[in-house]
């Protein structure tokens with residue numbers, strides 16, 4: 001391969017270029033670096049991707065999404081650095097944590113002037129495009145073509161904002177339309193250049209409105225429940241107990257699509273609402289899966305399957321009734337774990353699995369690596385192209401830093417930062433509205449949580465205060481401090497946090 005690359009580089013230079021017939025040159029240039037098809041849905045939990053074999057795999061399979069993993073690799077520990085839509089999208093594009101790229105919360109725009117991976121890929125000669133959910137408030141930059149949903153967008157007959165054309169209404173179901181746009185781009189692309197296209201679905205985001213053709217799907221079956229659906233938060237932080245993301249209790253008529261019976265309370269309400277919630281959620285997933293199939297079929301038909309890196313992921317994880325929750329934001333597993341399936345037959349062996357800790361800020365460096373470009377100095381992630389080949393670098397990370405900033409915003413979940421290792425998750429709920437999370441929210445009592453993931457994979461028991469874990473706590477705090485410093489998340493701008501830290505560490 002290096003020889004071939006060098007040769008192509010040589011023929012691509014100056015006068016030598018004209019020695020090749022146009023068609024052959026186009027093919028050579030396109031073949032030199034792979035195309036990248038990046039499919040990302042919104043709030044699609046790994047538990048609802050059947051390749052992950054979780055509790056919903058049998059009743060709600062995702063055969064098309066699974067095709068990507070079957071011909072490539074499934075990541076078991078792809079984790080989000082800030083589990084909420086806008087910040088995760090900012091992180092994916094910039095390769096930076098929220099405190100570096102300025103996208104701390106749902107309200108923060110991504111500065112269009114800032115470098116992003118699409119701009120770098122454009123410079124590398126890629127055709128770039130994005131369709132669907134954007135949610136970074138200001139118009140995209142770095143994309144040759146874009147057609148995005150305004151804000152969250154809607155499921156049925158959605159409006160879109162197209163580059164140079166502005167707002168237009170479309171008829172149909174949003175997941176089908178976003179796929180139609182992606183296919184249209186692929187059909188009209190310049191075959192002389194490799195492409196980078198981001199197909200960003202709105203589904204299965206709240207309020208979980210399925211396509212008409214899936215309205216009756218699962219109607220006659222009782223869906224399996226997750227093991228922690230009836231969690232009552234004993235041995236846990238106040239954060240979990242006080243959160244307002246409870247299935248049933250914190251849902252509206254829009255969520256469950258009918259009046260909530262007033263006599264239903266407690267576990268009975270949770271049980272009733274869960275069935276309505278999970279069925280609509282999985283109906284939305286069904287349309288995503290069908291549409292992933294359309295894209296894969298197109299690549300097969302056009303002979304693009306071999307030279308295209310195909311990825312399926314979601315902007316974060318989601319609670320599907322675990323802990324009695326819906327939504328995300330927490331450092332807990334279901335929230336921070338992103339489904340991630342990738343295939344690229346020349347390099348990635350079929351049916352492989354990686355347990356390496358990969359972060360959403362690693363995506364941009366990985367795309368650039370496939371484009372033959374180095375990781376720009378401002379990016380904090382690291383390319384995992386070698387990991388995808390089963391060649392994990394010896395110094396690959398063994399722990400990750402997480403931070404959620406939106407103190408007591410939607411769903412009343414406190415801001416926190418923490419660490420996740422293969423064995424433990426530990427979080428510090430520092431109790432303060434900081435960054436751009438707003439100053440009107442009241443502080444809460446700081447508290448810690450520690451979960452032993454080997455003994456307690458469902459994170460049901462906080463062992464932070466257990467004397468048996470005293471040394472573990474000490475070691476994890478040292479590693480957390482190291483990670484926090486390494487990503488440059490300084491407390492210097494927040495004297496009140498420095499005070500809280502002195503008292504509670």
Ligand SMILES: [Ca+2]
Nearest residue numbers: 042043085315
């Ligand atoms: Ca999301």
